[in-house]
Every structure is written in structure tokens, then in C-alpha cells.
Amino acid sequence: MRTFIITVPTVLVAFLVAAPAFAYVDPSTGASTASGVIRAFDKPAQNWLPGHRGVDLRLSVGSDVLASGSGVVAFAGTVAGTPTVSIDHPDGVRTTYQPVHPLISAGDLVKEGSVIGRLAHPTTQWPGLQWGAKRGEDYLNPLSLLDATTIRLKPSPAGVAL
Template sequence: MARSLTALVAAVLTVWLTVSSSSPAGAADTDPVGHWPLAPEPEVVARFDPPADPWGAGHRGVDLLGRPGQAVLAALPGRVSFVGSLAGRGVLVVDHGATRTTYEPVSATVAVGADLAAGAPIGILQAGASHCAPRACLHWGWIEGAETYLDPLRLVGGGPVRLLPLWREEPVGAAPVPQRSAYDGWRPPVVTLRLSW
């Protein structure tokens, strides 16, 4: 029995060491820490719902509840790469290298080529042209490369839930491992039977 217990402990330790030494999926692709584009932190009216294919239905960003005339802020540092009107809405795009963030409907207060810090004012939220009329909402998007839409809430810690292991270096709440075998010094109990006839 001692051999099977030892083999079981060795197998569990081997699996634990293998899992804890490998990096979790996506660890190299850590999201940048961003800034909410509306202050104070807004209510999320519509969440990210990417389409199954490039032409499919979905929601390629999030809608944040705001008020007409409210300042819109850059989510990440970057350079303004587009300011204009698309489908009757003011649109502003900030380039961040491999990604870019989009904001609409916005009346821009910055010009193409302007370098921005995270949290810098970039425009004013327009009334009437929002996705959630009659309320005013900012449609905020985050795009990687040419057409890969990402959830912008990941920039502010509100993206999908990721499950992490219960421990980092040591298991949480693990009982200490005894330094000796459970059988060391063990003696069978003495049972005395008295028989009477």
C-alpha cells in the first residue's frame, strides 16, 4: 500500500509541476491597460457580439451610455488616423500600432495626425445619431489588423471572464506534506477480548 501511495503522490506532483511551469494560453498577448472613453465609468448598454463571418450580423464594439455634449476620451495613447462622417455619423479613429480604436457618433476636437495620451479629450458625443436613440450612446470599437474586431472592454478590465488556477506557486489551502511516511511508528491497536462461559 505504501508503494501505491508513493506512486500516486509522484503522479500528482508531476502533473502539478507540468501545469504550473507552462504559461497560460494568451499570456504573451496581454491586453494593454486603457482608459474609459467616457467619464465617469459609463453603463454598457450593448456588449460586444462579433459576427460569425465578415458579412454576418453582430455588434462589432460596445455601446456606452452617455449624454449629448459629453467629452469623449482616447482609450489608449496613439495618433488620430481618421476624422470624418460615415453614414451621417461623426467617426474618429485612433491608431495604436497593431490596433486602433474607433469612436462614433463624435464631433472631433482633434485633427488627423494629432498624437494623444490615454484619457486625452478627442471630441464631443453627438446626439441623435447614436445606436441607442433617443438616448445618447458612444459606439466604441477596437480593431486589430485589417478586420479583426476585439472586445474594447478588455482594455478596461471588463472583457470575458478568464478562469485562473487556484494557486500560483503553492496550492491554496493545501495541507502540509508530512516529512515521514504515514506508516512510520504505526502500531496496530491492541484489542482485548474477554470471553466468559
């Protein structure tokens, strides 16, 4: 007969792994599903290769940018001339928002859907909000953090060819 010793850290790890998925919202609307994607995620085969490590969402300059999830502000400042905000979330994901004039500071706690800044003028050829997500060194499609959009097909009227 085998004897197993379960320690407190083991129980804590088991609890964290079994915890429900963390909820996220679209930082341009606060909705649980995506809308207004103007440039899709294009993860490069290697981190140093060209690609698009996030998504661009339709949003007007000066509009509120929302925290896609609750967490701690990891960075609020400028990166290579672009105003940027990054938030560390409890599930190990870091989300990044550009170009955003921050209304918060590093170390602040933010709640899902709270205003973290205002959209600045584009610093690239792409307008709107650039939203990225990363776990460790792995870039994630931020849209995968949201609920899937429900698509409902309706029957065509009788006699209408599709």
C-alpha cells in the same frame, strides 16, 4: 554545435513581443474598468454578417469623449453621415468612437484620457457612445482592453435566506 546569429531586427521584435501590455481606459469616464454598458459586443461569425462590432456606453450628448489609449488619430470626420474618430495605438489596435464631433485631426498625437471630441446626437436607435476596437481585420471586444471589474461577495447576515 549550432551557431545562432541574432540580428538587430530579431532583438527588436523580441523586445516588442515581450513589452508590457498597453493600458486603456473607458472613453466615457477615463476609468480603467467599464461602466455604463448599454449594448454589449456581439461579434458576427463572419465580418459581413449582422452583429455589433463594439459596445455602446452610457454618455450624454455634448459630453467629452476621451481617448481610450495613447496613439495617433487615423481618422476624424464623417462616415455615412456619422461623425467618427479613429485612433491607432502602438499595440496595433485601432479604436473607433461614434457619433463624436472631433476636436482633433488626423495625424494628431493623443494621450490616454485626453478629450478627442464631444458626443453628437445618436444616428442610430442606440443612445450613448459607440466604441469599437479592431486589430487588422479582427474585431475585438473593446471591454477586453480594460481591467476586469473586481466583484466582492459579502456574507449574508445570519438567518437571511438567499
